[in-house]
Amino acid sequence: EAQVTQNPRYLITVTGKKLTVTCSQNMNHEYMSWYRQDPGLGLRQIYYSMNVEVTDKGDVPEGYKVSRKEKRNFPLILESPSPNQTSLYFCASSLFWREGDGYTFGSGTRLTVV
Amino acid sequence: GIQVEQSPPDLILQEGANSTLRCNFSDSVNNLQWFHQNPWGQLINLFYIPSGTKQNGRLSATTVATERYSLLYISSSQTTDSGVYFCAGHSGGYQKVTFGIGTKLQVIP
Numbered sequence: 001e002a003q004v005t006q007n008p009r010y011l012i013t014v015t016g017k018k019l020t021v022t023c024s025q026n027m028n029h030e031y032m033s034w035y036r037q038d039p040g041l042g043l044r045q046i047y048y049s050m051n052v053e054v055t056d057k058g059d060v061p062e063g064y065k066v067s068r069k070e071k072r073n074f075p076l077i078l079e080s081p082s083p084n085q086t087s088l089y090f091c092a093s094s095l096f097w098r099e100g101d102g103y104t105f106g107s108g109t110r111l112t113v114v
Numbered sequence: 115g116i117q118v119e120q121s122p123p124d125l126i127l128q129e130g131a132n133s134t135l136r137c138n139f140s141d142s143v144n145n146l147q148w149f150h151q152n153p154w155g156q157l158i159n160l161f162y163i164p165s166g167t168k169q170n171g172r173l174s175a176t177t178v179a180t181e182r183y184s185l186l187y188i189s190s191s192q193t194t195d196s197g198v199y200f201c202a203g204h205s206g207g208y209q210k211v212t213f214g215i216g217t218k219l220q221v222i223p
Contacts, residue, residue: 031209033211035213040215041215042200042213042214042215042216043200043202043213044213045210045211045212045213048209048210048211050209056209058210058211059115059210059212088155090157092157102147102159102162103147103149103157103159104159105149105156105157105158105159107155107156108155108156108157
């Protein structure tokens with residue numbers, strides 16, 4: 001089944017403790033992206049990647065890191081999480097960003113930083 | 115970056131009614147898409163529609179790129195249509211994507 005898999009689904013952590021949210025897709029998609037969703041603000045892009053070893057900042061990259069060492073994986077790293085990073089996070093992928101094959105989203109990760 | 119405005123912000127429909135959701139862009143966009151987020155949080159791609167009209171069952175979408183807007187039509191609404199509808203697009207030649215803040219739809223029996 002074609003899908004984007006995010007883990008974990010839920011995570012509660014403490015301020016400053018490094019964490020990684022994993023994202024993996026099995027569709028051989030070039031484009032992958034991370035979003036955070038907050039009430040009243042919709043989805044905001046954190047980072048995106050057009051292909052292996054090619055990543056760039058979205059609108060809200062501060063406090064986050066990403067890497068794209070393999071085509072299928074695009075982990076989101078919070079080196080020192082803070083309470084303002086409490087949010088619902090989504091990973092998405094598509095075949096060609098320019099052609100908008102249509103995003104496939106992961107199921108989301110609800111992160112709480114205390 | 116571009117601004118994306120969606121209207122209305124909230125909508126309550128009786129089951130069986132029709133509705134039109136609108137998305138306005140401040141500048142030209144590429145790869146315009148519509149998404150539905152169900153009450154359990156799952157995001158589903160509905161349409162990729164940079165221009166023209168597409169239909170999928172009871173849903174259809176129209177984008178008029180020259181006038182920087184897109185419309186999503188829901189006909190004969192069902193309770194399963196409830197949730198939040200988002201539009202999003204890439205701006206200019208960049209790969210960044212901007213989402214609207216969504217239209218929250220509630221369909222009541």
